[in-house]
Amino acid sequence: MSLSIGIVGLPNVGKSTLFKALTKKQINIANYPFCTIEPNVGIVEVPDERLQKLSDAAKSAKIVPTVIEFVDIAGLVKGASVGEGLGNQFLANIREVDAIAQVVRNFTDPNIIIESGGKVDPASDIEVINTELALKDLETITKRVGDLERKIKSGVSKEDTKLLELVKKIKEKLGAGTMVNSLDLTDDEKSMIKEFNLLTAKPVMYILNVDEGAVKNPLPEIKGIDKNLILPISAKIEAELAELADEEKKEYLQTLGLEESGLDQLIKKGYETLDLITFLTSGPDETRAWTVQRGSFAPQAAGRIHTDFEKGFIRVEVCRWQDFVAYGETGCKEKGLLRIEGKDYVMQDGDVCHFRFSN
Ligand code: GDP
Numbered sequence: 001m002s003l004s005i006g007i008v009g010l011p012n013v014g015k016s017t018l019f020k021a022l023t024k025k026q027i028n029i030a031n032y033p034f035c036t037i038e039p040n041v042g043i044v045e046v047p048d049e050r051l052q053k054l055s056d057a058a059k060s061a062k063i064v065p066t067v068i069e070f071v072d073i074a075g076l077v078k079g080a081s082v083g084e085g086l087g088n089q090f091l092a093n094i095r096e097v098d099a100i101a102q103v104v105r106n107f108t109d110p111n112i113i114i115e116s117g118g119k120v121d122p123a124s125d126i127e128v129i130n131t132e133l134a135l136k137d138l139e140t141i142t143k144r145v146g147d148l149e150r151k152i153k154s155g156v157s158k159e160d161t162k163l164l165e166l167v168k169k170i171k172e173k174l175g176a177g178t179m180v181n182s183l184d185l186t187d188d189e190k191s192m193i194k195e196f197n198l199l200t201a202k203p204v205m206y207i208l209n210v211d212e213g214a215v216k217n218p219l220p221e222i223k224g225i226d227k228n229l230i231l232p233i234s235a236k237i238e239a240e241l242a243e244l245a246d247e248e249k250k251e252y253l254q255t256l257g258l259e260e261s262g263l264d265q266l267i268k269k270g271y272e273t274l275d276l277i278t279f280l281t282s283g284p285d286e287t288r289a290w291t292v293q294r295g296s297f298a299p300q301a302a303g304r305i306h307t308d309f310e311k312g313f314i315r316v317e318v319c320r321w322q323d324f325v326a327y328g329e330t331g332c333k334e335k336g337l338l339r340i341e342g343k344d345y346v347m348q349d350g351d352v353c354h355f356r357f358s359n
Helices: 015-023 050-058 087-095 122-153 158-175 187-196 235-242 246-256 262-273 298-305 307-311 321-334
Strands: 004-008 041-045 062-064 067-072 099-105 204-209 230-233 276-282 286-293 313-320 339-341 351-357
Touching (some): 004 015, 015 235, 050 276, 050 321, 067 262, 099 262, 122 187, 158 187, 204 262, 230 235, 230 262, 235 246, 286 298, 298 313, 307 313
Parallel strands (some): 004 067
Antiparallel strands (some): 041 067, 276 286, 313 339
């Protein structure tokens, strides 16, 4: 399964334009048997410069990058949490994604109606959306408080009391407009509320759809939003780029003074937002990138390749991708750069792995 990012935003901010550009980058599905193509899902490769280098070192027949899914979630308007627009449908779709990319209008084109009313105002648009998400979570949490209180009346358990305390704390914060992902929760607390699948607990990034001439401008201050979470993009430029062949694309990027397309930046930022890391496998058949959540152990990583690998995990031979590129697998072994790690090994980004398992 690949991880998914839901594209949300108010009407007319550029979501479809961006999504259409993304789907032009759709993968060759044959390499990813677990993926099915749906109209509102775009599955794209995560750009990774290391793959070509590894492939050259191992003389691989092919390269298979790791992928990420973008889901176009239409229908958010003010009042969605009480069923306005496609309200409930919309919120149900958000529940299914792993992270949220919120598209926010910052372009000024007077021909495109600003749905939120008056003027271009990213901070206020973000507030509208985040408020809808928080209101829906408040509804979910309030119901949980009721359920737990009833349950505790008929027999107190230590876990339920602890959970009720936590849920009440979250309810209070949500009521004050704080998103769950900005609360300082411990890992324990996070796992206690995981099953509620709260919308505001999901990681969020903000795509600021700026004027074509403004992609390289310094980011504007958006009140209450951490700059690291904001990616400026011109959906209009991305739509144009998506129509070009690779060579032309490079030239166009150069004339714009950009090193990388906004979509590639978006894919990478999405990957970061989800707190994912890449490990690699490389041999004559293929050089391939695989995704795991940061902090995953070696057997979990093995399980990404095949469930049997996880069950029968014995050990993993690991080297740094730079060493693999410089010396190859055999060279790494000879120089003692290949480490043998067991089931407690925490995977690191850029590990080149050879898993050993029993059937
Ligand atoms: P959505 O409702 O959020 O999916 O918005 P769309 O992608 O359908 O865009 C709404 C309108 O705004 C369309 O006419 C787009 O061509 C236009 N639009 C989208 N992005 C930009 C942009 O970056 N600059 C300009 N000038 N127009 C844009």
